[in-house]
Amino acid sequence: MLRRVATRLATGALTLVLVTALVFALIQLAPGSPLGATEDGLKPLTADERAALTRLWRLDLPLHRQYVLWLGDVLDGDLGRSILDRRPVATKIAERLPITLTLNAIALFLIVALSIPIGAAAALNPGSRADRWGGVATYLLYAVPVFWGALLLQRLFSVWLGWLPLYGSGGVEGIPRPSHLVLPVVCLSYGGLAYVSRFVRANLLESIPAETVLSARARGMSRLAILYRHGFRLAAVPMLTLAGFLIPALFAGSVIVESVFQLPGLGWLFLEAAYERDFPVLLGITLISGTATLAGILFADVAYALADPRVRRA
Amino acid sequence: MWPTRWPIHVCAVHRPGRWPGPLKRGLALVGVLAVAALAAPWVAGDPLRIDLTATLQGPSAGHWFGTDALGRDLGSRVLHGGRISLAIGLLASTLSLAIGVPLGALAGFRGGWTDSAISRLIETLACLPTLLLAIALLAMAPAFLNGIPDVVRVALVVAFSGWIPVARYMRGEFLRLKKAVMIDAARASGATDLRIVVRHLLPASLAPVLVTASFAAAAAILVEAALSFLGLGIRPSQPTWGRLLSDAREQIDQGWWLAVLPGLALYAAVLGFNLIGEGVRALLDPRTRGA
Numbered sequence: 287m288l289r290r291v292a293t294r295l296a297t298g299a300l301t302l303v304l305v306t307a308l309v310f311a312l313i314q315l316a317p318g319s320p321l322g323a324t325e326d327g328l329k330p331l332t333a334d335e336r337a338a339l340t341r342l343w344r345l346d347l348p349l350h351r352q353y354v355l356w357l358g359d360v361l362d363g364d365l366g367r368s369i370l371d372r373r374p375v376a377t378k379i380a381e382r383l384p385i386t387l388t389l390n391a392i393a394l395f396l397i398v399a400l401s402i403p404i405g406a407a408a409a410l411n412p413g414s415r416a417d418r419w420g421g422v423a424t425y426l427l428y429a430v431p432v433f434w435g436a437l438l439l440q441r442l443f444s445v446w447l448g449w450l451p452l453y454g455s456g457g458v459e460g461i462p463r464p465s466h467l468v469l470p471v472v473c474l475s476y477g478g479l480a481y482v483s484r485f486v487r488a489n490l491l492e493s494i495p496a497e498t499v500l501s502a503r504a505r506g507m508s509r510l511a512i513l514y515r516h517g518f519r520l521a522a523v524p525m526l527t528l529a530g531f532l533i534p535a536l537f538a539g540s541v542i543v544e545s546v547f548q549l550p551g552l553g554w555l556f557l558e559a560a561y562e563r564d565f566p567v568l569l570g571i572t573l574i575s576g577t578a579t580l581a582g583i584l585f586a587d588v589a590y591a592l593a594d595p596r597v598r599r600a
Numbered sequence: 601m602w603p604t605r606w607p608i609h610v611c612a613v614h615r616p617g618r619w620p621g622p623l624k625r626g627l628a629l630v631g632v633l634a635v636a637a638l639a640a641p642w643v644a645g646d647p648l649r650i651d652l653t654a655t656l657q658g659p660s661a662g663h664w665f666g667t668d669a670l671g672r673d674l675g676s677r678v679l680h681g682g683r684i685s686l687a688i689g690l691l692a693s694t695l696s697l698a699i700g701v702p703l704g705a706l707a708g709f710r711g712g713w714t715d716s717a718i719s720r721l722i723e724t725l726a727c728l729p730t731l732l733l734a735i736a737l738l739a740m741a742p743a744f745l746n747g748i749p750d751v752v753r754v755a756l757v758v759a760f761s762g763w764i765p766v767a768r769y770m771r772g773e774f775l776r777l778k779k780a781v782m783i784d785a786a787r788a789s790g791a792t793d794l795r796i797v798v799r800h801l802l803p804a805s806l807a808p809v810l811v812t813a814s815f816a817a818a819a820a821i822l823v824e825a826a827l828s829f830l831g832l833g834i835r836p837s838q839p840t841w842g843r844l845l846s847d848a849r850e851q852i853d854q855g856w857w858l859a860v861l862p863g864l865a866l867y868a869a870v871l872g873f874n875l876i877g878e879g880v881r882a883l884l885d886p887r888t889r890g891a
Binding site (some may be wrong): 545 | 612681684720721723724725727728729730731732735737738739740741822825826831832842845848849852854856859860863866867870871874
């Protein structure tokens with residue numbers, strides 16, 4: 287078991303090194319230099335400033351040296367300095383993180399809390415009219431692009447009914463007011479809700495053999511009791527693997543949702559950095575989101591092995 | 601941005617000799633959109649023509665989809681946007697196949713360190729969401745990409761990670777198929793590796809790979825729309841579905857048609873390609889056949 291975790295951690299670390307190296311190399315292909323970007327529209331830099339910035343971003347060193355030094359800094363918790371305002375990247379990310387974490391935590395909670403009962407309800411009577419129409423409805427919901435769904439919800443609840451604010455965080459710093467969180471959270475969770483509820487249904491149906499259902503029915507157990515006794519414990523195992531997939535999907539959703547609803551979270555910071563070609567910030571967020579994804583996969587893997595002895599021994 | 605990596609499946613059971621329902625519905629949706637988009641220059645007016653005497657008009661006989669804030673015909677803009685979306689969908693899925701099929705086949709057939717190296721590459725790219733990678737790539741757009749047309753550039757950026765599901769699928773197919781008796785038979789009769797791959801493994805796995813190509817097209821259209829919506833990708837002067845929705849966002853309290861109609865077109869395209877993939881899967885999967 288320990289060996290398994292250790293191997294996983296090692297390959298995860300290697301993957302992170304590869305991802306950041308890839309992004310690092312791509313940045314070098316970009317036209318223009320950070321010095322040009324700081325000069326843009328402002329007064330030209332003096333020779334001293336030029337030298338100082340060159341040293342700050344290590345532009346005088348060859349690429350592989352730059353990367354190794356950057357990696358060393360990361361281990362010390364230093365993600366470098368933003369090109370835009372020259373503040374530490376780690377600080378900029380830390381400022382934005384609470385909003386994104388709040389949104390995603392609520393969305394994740396909603397997805398898990400709602401999709402398990404919905405999936406179980408669909409699995410109670412597979413093939414029934416309710417199950418079939420529920421399947422069609424989730425399929426249709428799942429394919430709705432987030433930014434279109436967001437526009438329609440804004441139109442309905444903010445413009446038309448006037449129940450909820452259109453966007454923004456309600457004039458507060460940091461985490462927005464609850465009423466400002468409703469629409470973003472709904473947009474962030476409906477896709478996952480549709481996906482996970484179908485996943486739960488499929489896993490419940492697959493994990494209970496038809497004979498088990500038949501004999502339990504013959505003993506007089508209700509369908510709900512069968513699901514509870516035989517289904518959930520077995521179906522919980524494959525559900526753990528979802529953890530590895532949900533995190534990147536939620537973060538990609540955050541980029542769009544935060545942009546539509548103008549919430550200054552990590553997703554927005556990423557977009558800003560992309561528009562302004564603020565490479566250290568792009569690299570920092572890439573590292574954070576990659577780490578989160580790999581941590582999710584590692585968690586899923588370990589939890590899977592803990593829950594299923596067959597995997598552990600293999 | 602859910603549908604980009606793992607589609608959910610409709611439980612499709614169909615009778616032998618008949619086309620599965622999802623396939624028919626998907627082909628109908630994509631077919632209508634494709635015909636309309638191809639015919640756009642002849643049936644629709646100029647999507648860029650500004651008419652300040654007819655701004656923000658609702659759908660009518662003259663303007664089926666209404667007009668936008670500058671009096672441009674929204675229907676014409678949606679149809680012309682469709683040309684870009686469908687072109688990117690086709691181009692990006694072709695590119696994804698061109699990269700994913702050989703790499704996946706190589707990993708599945710050779711195994712050993714080749715498989716490890718390719719699998720590591722796949723895992724590396726897969727730990728970043730497609731959309732994020734596309735945004736970062738466009739932001740950094742290397743100098744040599746500046747000269748090529750927008751559509752090709754966006755398709756390249758989407759295919760940069762779009763080949764991953766194709767390669768994963770292909771690798772799985774090859775791993776499974778190479779243990780088949782027919783391969784042993786071919787080897788026993790003296791077939792070379794190349795011949796086994798080209799004559800036996802590729803034909804046997806190519807049909808299922810079409811399923812992934814269809815999902816890849818849906819994902820590409822979605823990612824392109826998201827990029828245009830965020831103001832990246834295709835030049836702003838061009839009407840694209842994402843761009844039209846981004847315009848609608850700026851006039852959220854204006855006419856309903858601005859947000860609803862371009863979105864419906866995008867939704868139909870994404871749904872259509874997903875349904876085609878779903879239908880082909882149902883056609884090939886023996887478990888859903890009959891019953």
